[in-house]
């Protein structure tokens with residue numbers, strides 16, 4: 001904490017009180033934040049949820065809340081509103097933590113970057129899956145070269161959210177009715193963090209629509225991504241098929257592999273690693289639990305986790321993400337997942353829609369650092 005900010009209490013506001021609840025525990029328990037205000041367009045939902053946030057000031061109009069004197073805002077309203085709300089907040093000098101995906105169109109990505117560049121306030125992309133303990137340990141291992149040169153990774157976001165909205169809700173228009181995999185930051189984000197890489201091309205082929213005649217997008221789609229460092233990433237996206245939530249992910253390097261299913265948000269025996277042992281024949285590569293590597297590779301943020309916070313939302317990943325943002329503000333440094341990194345995770349999904357509409361042709365992914 002920068003010395004002059006040590007006694008500072010950031011006044012936090014949350015827009016969208018469904019997903020927004022994931023951050024209440026952390027903000028209420030942090031000595032550097034005050035849960036000042038919440039906003040939901042639906043007054044009944046606002047009343048129902050207010051106690052979870054410690055009974056702060058209530059707003060049904062997000063502009064009124066932004067004008068109420070808050071220092072930071074969590075944008076957990078529906079996807080099409082992430083960019084418009086973020087831009088208004090940044091232009092008012094309010095720090096923004098945005099839910100996923102960062103944007104719902106390429107045009108919005110450009111507008112967001114311009115707003116971040118002209119603002120003195122900070123923007124963080126809240127990809128909470130990057131903060132899961134297993135994902136963070138594997139990132140440390142990958143960056144230390146434990147897996148050798150990583151040339152392949154695989155991920156999926158297979159989560160049936162078809163019945164979360166009334167027909168005609170935001171998910172239908174901005175997720176279900178679109179081709180490709182526009183909601184893939186939970187699977188792609190951690191992989192790009194392991195690889196320390198960006199996606200440069202995407203080919204995407206979709207299954208077409210089978211499960212619901214009202215829906216026009218793909219039930220399942222597969223994205224093949226090539227990266228700047230020359231790796232291949234395969235991602236399955238599916239938010240519609242009738243089946244349980246599944247988040248298989250794996251990586252393969254010249255020295256071994258890792259695999260997991262992160263959908264339970266728990267670090268468990270399902271996380272396993274197989275590495276070449278220089279003492280053994282090269283073909284003798286067997287799995288060991290990831291927990292064998294915990295002692296050497298658990299990052300500081302996880303070691304410093306407040307007691308009991310691993311029982312909070314998404315196994316502690318959500319509070320860790322928001323606390324990392326708060327610390328970036330207090331220490332006046334760039335947030336760990338800044339706007340460009342957020343777009344590294346988001347833009348390949350938007351490009352997958354273009355590729356799927358062109359029968360799976362490869363499409364280049366723009367890098368918004370240079371736009």
Ligand SMILES: NC(=O)c1ccc[n+]([C@@H]2O[C@H](COP(=O)([O-])OP(=O)(O)OC[C@H]3O[C@@H](n4cnc5c(N)ncnc54)[C@H](O)[C@@H]3O)[C@@H](O)[C@H]2O)c1
Nearest residue numbers: 016017018019039040041042045076077078079099100101
């Ligand atoms: N990171 C994660 O793990 C995670 C999990 C769930 C959802 N999300 C993201 O969070 C966002 C919200 O998801 P959700 O599941 O809460 O959606 P939801 O549709 O269940 O709830 C959205 C809430 O926002 C309110 N709202 C709508 N328009 C508003 C406006 N103009 N101003 C204020 N409030 C408004 C609605 O009344 C509702 O209470 C989505 O963009 C989604 O992609 C992220």
